[in-house]
Amino acid sequence: MRFFETIELAIKNLLGSKVRSLLTMLGIIIGVGAVIIITSLGNGMENFMVDSFSSMGTNVLNVTVMGKGSTRTLDFDELYEHINENQDLYNHISPTVNVPGSVKVGTETLEQTSMTGVSEDYNELKSLVLSQGRYVQYVDVTNYSKVIVIGSYIADNFFDDDVIGQTMKINGQVFTIVGVLDEVADSEKGDSDDIIHLPYSSALKLAGSSVISSYAVEVRSEETVDASKEDLRYFLYDIFKDEDAYMIFSMSELLDTMTSMINIMVVILAAIAAISLVVGGIGIMNITLVSVTERTREIGIRKSLGAKRHNIMQQFVIEAATTSAIGGIIGIGFGYLMSSLGTLVISQMLDEDISLLPTLSSVMIAFGVSVTIGIVFGYLPARNAARLNPIDALRYD
Amino acid sequence: MIDEPLIVFKDIYKIYKMGDFEVRALDGVSFDIYKGEYVAIVGQSGSGKSTCMNIMGCLDSPTSGLYHLGGKDVSDMVDDRLAEIRNEMIGFIFQQYNLLSKLSVKENVEVPMQYAGIDKNTRNERINKVLERVGLSDKIKNRPTQLSGGQQQRVSIARALVGEPSVILADEPTGALDSKTGRNVMELLREIHEEGNTVVLITHDNETAGEANRIIRLEDGKIVYDGPPDHEHALFAGLKEEVYEVL
Numbered sequence: 248m249r250f251f252e253t254i255e256l257a258i259k260n261l262l263g264s265k266v267r268s269l270l271t272m273l274g275i276i277i278g279v280g281a282v283i284i285i286t287s288l289g290n291g292m293e294n295f296m297v298d299s300f301s302s303m304g305t306n307v308l309n310v311t312v313m314g315k316g317s318t319r320t321l322d323f324d325e326l327y328e329h330i331n332e333n334q335d336l337y338n339h340i341s342p343t344v345n346v347p348g349s350v351k352v353g354t355e356t357l358e359q360t361s362m363t364g365v366s367e368d369y370n371e372l373k374s375l376v377l378s379q380g381r382y383v384q385y386v387d388v389t390n391y392s393k394v395i396v397i398g399s400y401i402a403d404n405f406f407d408d409d410v411i412g413q414t415m416k417i418n419g420q421v422f423t424i425v426g427v428l429d430e431v432a433d434s435e436k437g438d439s440d441d442i443i444h445l446p447y448s449s450a451l452k453l454a455g456s457s458v459i460s461s462y463a464v465e466v467r468s469e470e471t472v473d474a475s476k477e478d479l480r481y482f483l484y485d486i487f488k489d490e491d492a493y494m495i496f497s498m499s500e501l502l503d504t505m506t507s508m509i510n511i512m513v514v515i516l517a518a519i520a521a522i523s524l525v526v527g528g529i530g531i532m533n534i535t536l537v538s539v540t541e542r543t544r545e546i547g548i549r550k551s552l553g554a555k556r557h558n559i560m561q562q563f564v565i566e567a568a569t570t571s572a573i574g575g576i577i578g579i580g581f582g583y584l585m586s587s588l589g590t591l592v593i594s595q596m597l598d599e600d601i602s603l604l605p606t607l608s609s610v611m612i613a614f615g616v617s618v619t620i621g622i623v624f625g626y627l628p629a630r631n632a633a634r635l636n637p638i639d640a641l642r643y644d
Numbered sequence: 645m646i647d648e649p650l651i652v653f654k655d656i657y658k659i660y661k662m663g664d665f666e667v668r669a670l671d672g673v674s675f676d677i678y679k680g681e682y683v684a685i686v687g688q689s690g691s692g693k694s695t696c697m698n699i700m701g702c703l704d705s706p707t708s709g710l711y712h713l714g715g716k717d718v719s720d721m722v723d724d725r726l727a728e729i730r731n732e733m734i735g736f737i738f739q740q741y742n743l744l745s746k747l748s749v750k751e752n753v754e755v756p757m758q759y760a761g762i763d764k765n766t767r768n769e770r771i772n773k774v775l776e777r778v779g780l781s782d783k784i785k786n787r788p789t790q791l792s793g794g795q796q797q798r799v800s801i802a803r804a805l806v807g808e809p810s811v812i813l814a815d816e817p818t819g820a821l822d823s824k825t826g827r828n829v830m831e832l833l834r835e836i837h838e839e840g841n842t843v844v845l846i847t848h849d850n851e852t853a854g855e856a857n858r859i860i861r862l863e864d865g866k867i868v869y870d871g872p873p874d875h876e877h878a879l880f881a882g883l884k885e886e887v888y889e890v891l
């Protein structure tokens with residue numbers, strides 16, 4: 248009996264009892280569907296994270312200098328020189344000086360605005376685009392100029408069209424706006440559009456400090472992140488002779504940590520969902536056992552007409568595998584449906600574009616696993632059927 | 645011997661052990677059947693007819709003894725080889741027809757050829773031929789349940805013939821039919837025999853057995869008569885001693 252004929256026969260038998268076949272498939276449908284939804288949720292979250300992190304710059308290293316346990320301090324010129332001498336590893340460097348304090352436009356106070364003292368390279372380092380005016384320049388740094396570049400949130404909400412030349416007060420001192428940055432987020436309070444950049448020299452003065460404690464270093468490319476980080480580590484160790492005196496931290500590292508956490512979660516959840524696949528497999532085994540008993544006489548007849556053991560075996564195994572394969576296909580469809588539904592719900596509820604995308608590999612694995620389950624759980628009952636003695640089987644009713 | 649017998653039974657025993665107690669369903673049975681014969685195996689219920697047919701049909705193996713079918717020793721063959729022999733050489737006709745109720749008439753007749761691996765065209769040709777032979781060409785798409793008992797038995801005869809077997813084994817083929825339909829089926833069997841087929845018929849009914857050219861009578865697993873149907877002991881069991889005198 249040919250393979251194709253056996254499949255034809257299996258489908259015919261399944262169609263012969265539709266409700267029963269559907270109920271048998273239910274476990275597989277739910278299991279496969281759940282695995283697909285979970286993996287596509289994980290996939291969607293990972294994509295979302297990668298997207299939002301790369302907008303923050305995955306090829307930027309943040310260096311924090313604590314100077315703890317060391318008498319030596321780091322001079323910016325020293326670091327700047329090192330970066331410039333190793334252009335195969337680095338692009339730009341800029342201090343990032345945090346300025347605490349109050350920001351006022353006229354009498355209005357901006358509460359969540361973050362102020363950063365930077366060098367003239369910071370805009371390129373962060374791929375920032377100006378919508379008006381200019382960025383902080385080298386002369387601003389050397390002259391301790393009281394100039395600022397503001398984010399779109401401040402420009403949109405506190406000024407009219409003519410922003411350049413207007414002033415703001417930082418800790419009581421007057422600063423002149425020389426540039427406005429393009430929108431990078433949603434121009435809302437406290438987000439990355441609610442910012443002020445100023446020359447780091449002025450920032451240090453405002454903060455009442457003389458030491459730069461953190462830098463942003465742009466590496467040559469994503470591929471050099473590790474090498475650059477290693478190089479920087481050696482350089483800093485040479486200066487401080489103490490690993491605790493500094494910290495280098497990269498977005499891509501954080502991203503890796505986050506994605507691997509998501510992946511672990513997905514694997515755990517998918518494993519739980521896969522229990523349903525096992526339950527589905529047991530359902531298939533059960534129905535195959537029933538089917539073998541019900542069709543004992545058919546087995547006897549087929550054997551008397553020349554069916555060998557493997558013919559009978561094949562018939563039942565293929566029937567079980569077909570059941571679970573069809574269940575798997577329905578489950579995949581179900582998973583896709585729920586995933587697109589989930590995408591819709593998330594974008595409605597969270598206002599974030601997380602698209603739940605089933606990966607091809609998860610679909611293939613789900614299908615493969617469901618067919619395998621059919622074969623594995625169909626095997627035992629099918630073997631019982633194949634071993635039936637034809638006379639006993641013929642006499643059975 | 646010019647011609648080798650198609651079936652050789654030599655000292656065949658079939659013993660069922662039930663605890664300490666044993667049933668000798670066949671108790672040293674020997675006979676030869678030649679190609680083209682029409683043999684009826686008769687005997688009362690429990691005399692071992694079905695056991696005999698099961699062994700002849702390679703559905704069962706004897707406890708001891710020699711069974712040659714078409715020149716091959718099949719007494720000790722394994723399951724799958726027996727299945728092959730059944731497929732190639734035996735055409736079964738059962739009392740209960742034993743058709744597959746979910747399949748159409750055509751598909752039922754097709755089953756033995758599926759296991760034989762015969763190609764689709766040849767299958768269709770043969771199906772048409774045998775269904776025409778048994779007069780059911782117009783029922784090809786019907787399910788067995790849509791047919792009368794007599795028609796169903798004809799389908800099973802068609803199925804037995806379709807593989808062009810060496811021997812047709814019919815176990816009480818009229819047992820479930822009324823007498824008129826039964827006679828029609830018997831007529832068909834006779835015609836099939838006349839067309840050159842070897843037919844072994846099992847029956848407890850003397851009238852039916854009368855159709856055959858040779859009678860083998862079993863009693864308690866032993867042959868008590870083997871000869872033409874017109875002998876006085878052929879159709880009516882006598883005392884064993886008497887019968888042995890005849891043999």
Ligand SMILES: Nc1ncnc2c1ncn2[C@@H]1O[C@H](COP(=O)(O)OP(=O)(O)O)[C@@H](O)[C@H]1O
Nearest residue numbers: 660667669687688689690691692693694695696
């Ligand atoms: N599977 C079996 N187990 C035990 N005894 C059996 C079995 N099959 C048949 N027998 C016994 O063997 C004897 C012959 O049975 P059988 O060949 O069916 O006779 P018949 O077909 O002539 O009625 C009977 O006594 C029956 O009880």
Ligand SMILES: [Mg+2]
Nearest residue numbers: 690693694695
């Ligand atoms: Mg019987």
